Amino acid sequence: MSDNLRSQVVTQGVQRSPNRAMLRAVGFGDADFSKPIVGISNSYSTITPCNMGINDLAKRAEAGVRNSGGMPQMFGTITISDGISMGTEGMKYSLVSREVIADSIETVCNGQSMDGVLAIGGCDKNMPGAMIAMARMNIPAIFVYGGTIKPGHYNGKDLTVVSVFEAVGQYSAGKIDETELIEVERLACPGAGSCGGMYTANTMSSAFEAMGMSLPYSSTMAAEDAEKAESTEKSAFVLVEAIRNQLLPRQILTRQAFENAIATIMAVGGSTNAVLHLLAIAYAIGVELTLDDFETIRARVPVLCDLKPSGRYVATDLHKVGGIPQVMKMLLVHGLLHGDALTITGQTIAEVLADVPDTPPANQDVIRPWENPLYAEGHLAILKGNLATEGSVAKITGVKTPKISGPARVFESEEACLAAILANQIKAGDIIVVRYEGPKGGPGMREMLAPTSAIIGAGLGDSVGLITDGRFSGGTYGMVVGHVAPEAAVGGAIALVQEGDTITIDARSRALHLHVSDEELAQRRASWKPRPPRYTTGVLAKYAKLVSSSSLGAVTDLGLG
Numbered sequence: 001m002s003d004n005l006r007s008q009v010v011t012q013g014v015q016r017s018p019n020r021a022m023l024r025a026v027g028f029g030d031a032d033f034s035k036p037i038v039g040i041s042n043s044y045s046t047i048t049p050c051n052m053g054i055n056d057l058a059k060r061a062e063a064g065v066r067n068s069g070g071m072p073q074m075f076g077t078i079t080i081s082d083g084i085s086m087g088t089e090g091m092k093y094s095l096v097s098r099e100v101i102a103d104s105i106e107t108v109c110n111g112q113s114m115d116g117v118l119a120i121g122g123c124d125k126n127m128p129g130a131m132i133a134m135a136r137m138n139i140p141a142i143f144v145y146g147g148t149i150k151p152g153h154y155n156g157k158d159l160t161v162v163s164v165f166e167a168v169g170q171y172s173a174g175k176i177d178e179t180e181l182i183e184v185e186r187l188a189c190p191g192a193g194s195c196g197g198m199y200t201a202n203t204m205s206s207a208f209e210a211m212g213m214s215l216p217y218s219s220t221m222a223a224e225d226a227e228k229a230e231s232t233e234k235s236a237f238v239l240v241e242a243i244r245n246q247l248l249p250r251q252i253l254t255r256q257a258f259e260n261a262i263a264t265i266m267a268v269g270g271s272t273n274a275v276l277h278l279l280a281i282a283y284a285i286g287v288e289l290t291l292d293d294f295e296t297i298r299a300r301v302p303v304l305c306d307l308k309p310s311g312r313y314v315a316t317d318l319h320k321v322g323g324i325p326q327v328m329k330m331l332l333v334h335g336l337l338h339g340d341a342l343t344i345t346g347q348t349i350a351e352v353l354a355d356v357p358d359t360p361p362a363n364q365d366v367i368r369p370w371e372n373p374l375y376a377e378g379h380l381a382i383l384k385g386n387l388a389t390e391g392s393v394a395k396i397t398g399v400k401t402p403k404i405s406g407p408a409r410v411f412e413s414e415e416a417c418l419a420a421i422l423a424n425q426i427k428a429g430d431i432i433v434v435r436y437e438g439p440k441g442g443p444g445m446r447e448m449l450a451p452t453s454a455i456i457g458a459g460l461g462d463s464v465g466l467i468t469d470g471r472f473s474g475g476t477y478g479m480v481v482g483h484v485a486p487e488a489a490v491g492g493a494i495a496l497v498q499e500g501d502t503i504t505i506d507a508r509s510r511a512l513h514l515h516v517s518d519e520e521l522a523q524r525r526a527s528w529k530p531r532p533p534r535y536t537t538g539v540l541a542k543y544a545k546l547v548s549s550s551s552l553g554a555v556t557d558l559g560l561g
Contacts, residue, residue, distance in 0.1 A: 003069075003244050006113045006139065007037040028071065036115035036243045038065045038236070040074040041105050041130060043121045043146075048081030050122035050201060053192035053223045054146045057232045061118050061144065064236025070243070072236075073112065077104045079123045082447060082473065083161050083195065087418065092444030094125060095471070096543045098277070099556050101129025102284075106136055115139065116243040118236055122146030122194045122223070124474070127204040128277035131213065134249050135284035140242040141249055142344050143214045144235050145205035147223030148315040149193030159188040160196040162309055162475035165449055169457015172422045193223030197308030199474030202315045203270035204277060209324045210264035211257040212343030213249070216352055220319035238345055247346060253285045256338035260328075260349065262294055263336050266301040266378030267327050268318070269311065271474030272393045272482055275380060279553030291382045291391040291551055295510065298378030301336055304368050310477040311374070313366045321364045322356070329356040330370055383481055385512040386521070387467070387493050387503065390485035390551040392512055394505070395472065399479050400462045402507040405515075406431045407500050413437065414448055414470065421454045428463035431503040435494045436531065437470030438487025439554040443535065443544035449473035452480055465505045467512065469494055469550070481505055481512060485551040489531065496524040 002008060010019045011033040020033060040062055044055035058074055065072035080090075080097040101121075109117050116139055119130035127143065134141040152159035167184045170176045194201035205219035215235055221228040258278060265274045275294055282289035304327060307313050318324075331337040332353055339350030360367040368374055381394045396402060406429040411417040417434045420426055432451070439445045448470055455464055461478040469487035472480055486492030493514060497503070502515040514521075535541040546556040 002034070003036040004034060004115055005246070006115045010113050032071050035069060035071045036240065037112070038070040038072050038239065038243070039109050039112070039114040039117040040065070040072050041077050041117055041119040042074050043077050043079050043126045045079050047079060048084060048123050049149060049189055049192050050081065050194040051079050051146060054120050054122055057120050057144065057146060057229060060229045060232045061120065061236045064233035065118070065240060068237045068240040070240045073114065075108050077101050079126055082124050086447060086473070087414065087450035091446040092442050092540060094447065095439070095445045095554060096539060098125040098129040098132070099543070100539070101125060102132035102136070105130060105133035109133070109137055109139065116239055117141045118144060118239050120144045120146055120232070122201065124200040124204070124273065127201070127208060128281060131208065131281050132284045135253060135281055138248050138250050140239060140247060141213070142235050142239045142242070143208050144232050145214060145219055147193050147221050147225070147228045148202055149196045150190055150222050150224065150316055151196050151314045152187040152190045154184055154187045158314055159184060160308060160314065160475070161188055162195070162197060162199070162449070162453060164188045165453030165475065166457045169454035172454065173458040175457070191224055195475065196314040196316065197475060198269050198271070198305070198315065199309065200271040200273040201474070203265060203274050203474055206268055206270065206324050207261040207265055207274055207278065210261045210328060212252045212341060212349065215345070216325050217319070217323045220315045220323040222316050241346070242344055245346065247344065250285060252342050252344060253281070253287065254341060255287050256341040258282055258287055258289055259297060260337050260341055262297045263301045263331050264324065264328060266298055266380060267303060267331060268305045269303050269307050269374070269379055272380060272395050272472050273474060275393050276471065276483065276550060276553055280555050283553055283555050283558070294380060295382040298380060301331070301378045302373035303375040303379050304330065304373050306366060306368065306374055309475045317366045321361050321366045325353055325356045326360055326367060329353045329358060330360070333358045334370060381507050381510055383505070383507070383510050383512040387512045387514040388484045389493070390549060391483070392467070392481050392485065393483040394481040394507055395477060396507045399507065401479065403505065404431070404465045404479055405502060405504040406465065408433050408497050408503050410435070410497055410499050414446055414451060418451045418454060421451055421458065426455070426460065426464060428460060430464050431505065432464065432466040433494065433497050433503070434466065434468040434470060435488040437468055438489055439547040439550055440544045441469065441487050441489030443540050443547065445471050445550065445554060447471045447473040448482070449475055452476040452478055465503070467494070467503070467505065479505060483550040484512070485549045487550070491525065491528060491530065493521065495528060496521055
């Protein structure tokens, strides 16, 4: 079989002479037209530290493709900086960018008949966007993570960008002065790389390594370290070999791979956003996956890693003590990983992990021993009830009070909620409700990092609940419940909550309940009217029209087949 299985339609035959003429202009010679064409999806930008080092990695990948007998073709795709757009109208474009990234990679690779693709990404949506495209196209593919940022330091403590969000809450509560706030701001982000805790970017890079779509150890490497560039070049060699062997995503992204990813995310204490993204990737590849699967796996997988946001350490600390392979080996030894699942290297998970120790290194506490986990069960709980009949997602690590009941404090937007918190209008025992921030209602399902960090900074993390049909940053922790579905914009019960209604969040029984009778809810629903769309043209209008429920991954091509 020819290595240029797809691209030969534009490189072979007399009728393709004009096509070859164009390719000659970008560096092809006579001997190159029989080589596989490998797309390098480069999300480099100076918009965010997450992506500002990626161009050097893309050039290293380009060299790797050439040296392994392929012809690289580099192209760009977009990114949105969640950390910079957070708390603004611009954050509505964040989840939307996942679809734009997926569509752009699919468009270029299929439009140019590429034989394979190496995608490099940094900020949160780069990764699921790339993986959705890989799943749709089913051509040989590998993902390269741009790498994590190194921590900042202040007063002997490691800092991440979440430290700054929390410092805002501390300042507003009078716990620190402006000088300290500015120092935290200045020191939190010291260079290139994605946010340093087990936030969404590091969570998704870890998931893709666990799924076999990225090379071992690559998901926790620092962006600025030499090993990241070396791993990128090796990824190019592995991809060209996968093209020769026609090792395809559908052989790797199996049901077993998704279960491995979920188990790994639970063990490292990963982001709630992983639920949304894995559902979307599973839909793209045709694997049946539901919210209930996360709950099933959560019940049997302990949290082994003491990582930020609720823990003490950052991703580079995890890397130093064995990274994701060490965590995966512990899961494998205890029967919680599918060792026969295939990886992009052609090896199985068990083969990849063969030389990894069964137990973590001594004299460290980033990864806990199996017999002494941080938590006996996973931290991403799926809550259901009359307030979330399709489901919702709660991150329950670091929560001292797993059950809380209190009066609803209802806000129609994130901005209104944050203003109330910073004005000290939220009291212990309150249940904050932020609605019309869902996939359709926002539109775009904004993350609520600013309000949740302000709650933590004000010292209310253990005494105030927050529920929303929006999302949370991977940096969020506390008694918070997101992804409430059905969302307010489509008439979900969250739209019917009134100020002062009693709500119970019960992480132990996985319940989210509004203490209002069925009869009363029916009366409220009868008088409820959908709101007019906030956007009537452009990308957000299209997104609101097409996007599915968050319980299905907030995909935009549901039911089109």
